[in-house]
Amino acid sequence: MLQEFGPIKLLEGQRNSHFPACRSLFIDDAEKVIIDPGADAETLRYVNNTNTISRVFNTHYHFDHIRGNGLFPQAHILMNEIEADCFQDRRNIPRRVGVQEVYGEKGIEEWLFYIQQKDPPQTPFSPSRNPLWFSASSRLGGTYKDGEVFTFGKVEMEVINSPGHSEGHCCLLFPKQRVVYTTDIDLTAWGPYYGGSDSDIDLFITSAHALCFLDVDYYITGHEVGVIAKSEFQRRVDEYLAIIDQRDVKILRALQEPLTIDDLTRLGITYGGSHYVANDPWVFMWEKMSLVQNLGRLLKRGAIGFLDGHFFAVNVD
Numbered sequence: 485m486l487q488e489f490g491p492i493k494l495l496e497g498q499r500n501s502h503f504p505a506c507r508s509l510f511i512d513d514a515e516k517v518i519i520d521p522g523a524d525a526e527t528l529r530y531v532n533n534t535n536t537i538s539r540v541f542n543t544h545y546h547f548d549h550i551r552g553n554g555l556f557p558q559a560h561i562l563m564n565e566i567e568a569d570c571f572q573d574r575r576n577i578p579r580r581v582g583v584q585e586v587y588g589e590k591g592i593e594e595w596l597f598y599i600q601q602k603d604p605p606q607t608p609f610s611p612s613r614n615p616l617w618f619s620a621s622s623r624l625g626g627t628y629k630d631g632e633v634f635t636f637g638k639v640e641m642e643v644i645n646s647p648g649h650s651e652g653h654c655c656l657l658f659p660k661q662r663v664v665y666t667t668d669i670d671l672t673a674w675g676p677y678y679g680g681s682d683s684d685i686d687l688f689i690t691s692a693h694a695l696c697f698l699d700v701d702y703y704i705t706g707h708e709v710g711v712i713a714k715s716e717f718q719r720r721v722d723e724y725l726a727i728i729d730q731r732d733v734k735i736l737r738a739l740q741e742p743l744t745i746d747d748l749t750r751l752g753i754t755y756g757g758s759h760y761v762a763n764d765p766w767v768f769m770w771e772k773m774s775l776v777q778n779l780g781r782l783l784k785r786g787a788i789g790f791l792d793g794h795f796f797a798v799n800v801d
């Protein structure tokens with residue numbers, strides 16, 4: 485265990501909680517609770533074997549934050565009320581992720597087929613066919629909503645809906661310990677993710693800024709960065725959000741020549757190059773859905789135009 489805030493204990497995921505793992509919280513209080521079981525499976529198993537975990541909270545429905553739900557068969561699995569539909573009908577997962585928008589109903593059927601296989605062939609850079617999707621989305625024990633407060637003993641937890649990354653994405657505030665779990669507003673060097681059908685780039689920015697005003701001393705991110713003090717979080721949020729503008733600049737450069745969205749997607753501007761988007765259908769999907777968000781903003785600003793299926797830059801610095 486990396487660090488503790490009283491009964492709130494951090495559990496690390498593999499590779500410094502890099503996607504497709506995440507940092508989990510273990511609330512070791514009168515009631516024992518797990519938040520986002522994306523930490524190392526051995527660690528989660530150990531915690532479950534040595535404690536009676538009654539509830540598992542998922543901050544949102546993405547793979548890395550729900551993957552370990554099946555390790556807690558006795559616990560109630562709780563999802564935010566907006567995304568609870570993912571556990572009522574798991575087809576809502578590919579709908580929200582972007583599979584339907586990019587690959588249609590056929591993509592959803594394929595996803596359902598692969599995640600139910602024992603050892604399905606995997607795609608190289610994403611957990612698109614990981615069977616853990618199936619076990620993780622097989623139960624819903626309850627929902628929670630924005631502003632709701634839970635008391636586990638000494639620990640109180642307040643839900644803060646922070647949409648943009650996904651529609652229902654929630655950060656979790658622990659006022660008594662003066663710390664907040666920011667989950668996927670994570671300050672990673674790669675930058676913000678808004679590559680789903682239910683993502684919204686403007687809401688992401690608003691949600692990230694809103695976290696800066698919380699009455700806390702520390703922030704716990706869901707990936708990599710870890711625990712940082714308030715002043716450090718405030719400074720790094722600006723650098724993190726500036727990555728969105730850097731993506732705009734690259735898009736504008738590419739659009740000196742008119743391109744279709746699929747041409748632009750194949751460049752892999754957000755996901756590190758053409759190799760990744762060419763070899764993993766989900767990376768192609770994330771790239772395309774991220775572009776939809778950046779292009780929407782650039783169109784609104786008049787920085788690009790759209791004609792005959794092609795985007796083109798209007799003003800390039």
Ligand SMILES: [Zn+2]
Pocket residue numbers: 544546549649668
């Ligand atoms: Zn996420």
